[in-house]
Amino acid sequence: MIGTLESKVPSGPLASKWSGYKDHARLVSPANRRKLEVIVVGSGLAGGAAAATLGEQGYHVKCFCFQDSPRRAHSIAAQGGINAAKNYQNDGDSVFRLFYDTIKGGDFRSREANVYRLAEVSNLIIDQCVEQGVPFAREYGGLLANRSFGGAQVSRTFYARGQTGQQLLLGAYQSLCRQIDAKTVSMFPHTEMLDLVLVEGHAKGIITRNLVSGKIEVHAADAVVLATGGYGNVFYLSTNARGSNVTATYRAYKKGALFGNPCYTQIHPTCIPVSGQFQSKLTLMSESLRNDGRVWVPAKKGDQRAPSEIPDTERDYYLERKYPSYGNLAPRDISSRSAKEACDDGRGVGPDGRGVFLDFADAIGRLGEKTIRERYGNLFDIYEKITGEDAYKQPMRIYPAVHYTMGGLWVDYNLMSNVPGLHVIGEANFSDHGANRLGASALMQGLADGYFVLPYTLPTYLAGQIGKRPAVDHPAFRQAETEVRARIQKMVNVYGTRTVDSFHRELGLLMWDKCGMARNASGLREALGRIPALREEFWGNVRIPGTGEEYNQSLERAGRVADYLEFAELMCIDALERDESCGGHFREEHQTPEGEALRNDEKFAAVFAWEFQGNGAIETPRLHREALSFESVELAQRSYK
Amino acid sequence: MxxxxxxxxxxxxxxxxxxxxxxxxxxxxxxxxxxxxxxxxxxxxxxxxxxxxxxxxxxxxxxxxxxxxxxxxxxxxxxxxxxxxxxxxxxxxxxxxxxxxxxxxxxxxxxxxxVDRGALDRIVQAGGFVSARSGSAPEANSILVPKHDADLAMEAAACIGCGACAAACPNASAMLFTSAKVSHLALLPQGRPERTERVLRMVAQMDAEGFGNCTNTYECEAVCPAEISASFIAKLNREYAMATLRKRAGE
Missing domain, CATH: 3.10.20.30 (Beta-grasp domain)
Structure with missing residues (x-):
């Protein structure tokens, strides 16, 4: 049983909370660090940065990733950039402004102190990455270049062409490699975490499966850090990598960690539309394209003319019309919903009418094709590869797609969950983006947590844990291992008639339909009725060829889909309980006359953190609320008009 | 179809x-x-x-x-x-x-x-990094980097580490992969203090992993999804020669 949720936010004025915390936080001496082991699951921006930094500090780190190399974590696919409050452009930026934009962008559903800390350390991240050799874009004088990004009126985004995530991840990966070389970090690639082990209520280890040999292994440590990313693949089609999954965080949830705001999902406005039933994933076109591209649909319904034949007067540049001050740079949730509205209204473009134009003709006319090619060349190339269309000559077609999940395991100011010792960083936690994340903030948060926050907060836990690491033959490990083996065997033994992917596709469609860009109570109730039946069919009829004792990709996917089939229910329960609209969570029952999200601050200015109930069987989870109080910002109706 | x-x-x-x-x-x-x-x-x-x-x-x-x-x-x-x-x-x-x-x-x-491409990770582990401890970095704009150098470094850094270069090479050489990382870091002021040790160690590791040598067939460049130029191999060779000389000179 869990008591009241304590956010453990330090007292004092907002701007000095973090420095005050660091001044008084408990430390672990270098001699003791050598005696402590930390497990880091995931090697993306958050996990890679944390593992490398903890290794540098002298801890023994074991880092795990399911990919064949830590360099392949999905952070690598982030395109656009990373925010920082450097104010290099002298356009009025500041730490407070970045904080304010982030908390407003999140529709006032995140914790003030965490967001302020994020804005505060943002500048250190840029320093750190430049020192690692990240080749950020530069001006001719040799200074760092910036660009603007959705949801902001200043240019604070640092970028490396359209491959910022790749370059930042490789920076973290190289730091990780340095520690592997120094033998402070042991790397376990091709290894998936299948359970969390608690000893006397503390997270003290994990159970893993070696994906090549199928071997089940146990690992004990003094603390466990989950950096396992988001759960966007619950929708089957998303911009996430094929392997991205909820398993690690969901397993921790089943062991008692609270899951915060699972219904907060970000639908990215600029993705390539779906083209066929066998499509395996959706591809994002960086939001930076909206700096120069203009979004429009035909003003008339069912206008089938080629875009070049539609004169300007018969086009509806709907973002510029509805949001004159932000125009095409309106935040993601608003842009996505506007695209859906236009398509629902019968004005969508492309083969099935689920698309809108992103047009570069004006920008090419103003700046020349060469400049546009320099800025976005690789994105135009990706677009042409996938669609076979040349976006220099005709507008791109785009449509929203699931991209990021703001929800995640609940953590306090220390980034520790309610389970002592279990820390959660990056997209895997719920913390900094509220109900909607701004562009170029995911990279910022992942690296902030990994390089500059966790390395200060983790020692406050570890300082009291010296000499308490259990041996791997402790009964808790044996029991967890037995359960993991039994679950795999049970899944393989079903040997029914339906493939794993067919279940995943069906679940994804249901979730997209009922718990996607817009939700309502009756749809959510319908989904809650259908998910258990699908889950039951899975456990009675899934077919997994091969065995558990070998390289078996069907089995890997089955384990993840089995967790999604439970997790989807939690998402819908949360979406139903949150009877308001906020950010990416749009409840159709709650909107302004203009169709904007209508919050209910009196009842819902809170984090919803869910506690797993039941012993094996799934029961309705128990809700815990962390009230959000705002001392430094006024809760305003978000306006980008 | x-x-x-x-x-x-x-x-x-x-x-x-x-x-x-x-x-x-x-x-x-x-x-x-x-x-x-x-x-x-x-x-x-x-x-x-x-x-x-x-x-x-x-x-x-x-x-x-x-x-x-x-x-x-x-x-x-x-x-x-x-x-x-x-x-x-x-x-x-x-x-x-x-x-x-x-x-x-x-x-x-x-x-x-x-396939198991752990060999590529081990090449990077052998010095393919800048020893920049978290928290130790100076202000980002305190060291200016000419745009040309930054752009060229980015071209090398774009390598996605897939290993197609080695798969396409008749000698199964990983020179394009290794040269991309060596060049990326050597082109930036932050990478220069360790450039001598880095290139020597990375090349030694590449050889130890069983990759062959380069005989200028350019198959690597032809298949590279990230369009890494084979001219970086020439840069790797120059870096290697300079590093060897510096070592011999007792630096």
């Missing part, structure tokens, strides 16, 4: 493998090559046969996970691009397509089309 596939099947790394014929029928030209394989696998699984093992993750050409040799070319015929960015419209209807794993001495087969 319909295709005849000849796919390399190999149960484990130790066992022997061979080409097995499959049919891919009713494929839309807008399907990606990997999605076509997904469909083949779905049908195999429905029949109770073991699906073809192949790895992929981002499916947008940036993570470097996919590692297929298609009709004898690393990543297939549509360069530059990774196998995941290859679409069936690129093939003729009715074509026979041979699919094998990346072949190089240093890349052992794990299963079917999956």
């Amino acid at each position: 319909n295709f005849n596939l000849r796919v390399w099947r190999q149960k484990t790394g130790e066992g022997k493998g061979g080409l097995v014929d499959y049919k891919a029928t009713d494929v839309s030209p807008h399907t990606s090559f990997l999605e076509m394989l997904d469909v083949v696998n779905e049908r195999l699984a429905e029949k109770g046969e073991e699906p073809i093992a192949f790895e992929s993750d981002c499916r947008e050409g940036i993570c470097g996970t996919c590692s297929l040799t298609i009709d004898g070319e690393a990543h297939g015929p549509d360069h530059p691009g990774a196998a995941c960015q290859l679409y069936m419209r690129r093939f003729k209807d009715g074509a026979t397509i041979t699919v094998e794993p990346f072949r190089a001495r240093a890349f052992g087969v794990v299963k079917d089309l999956v």
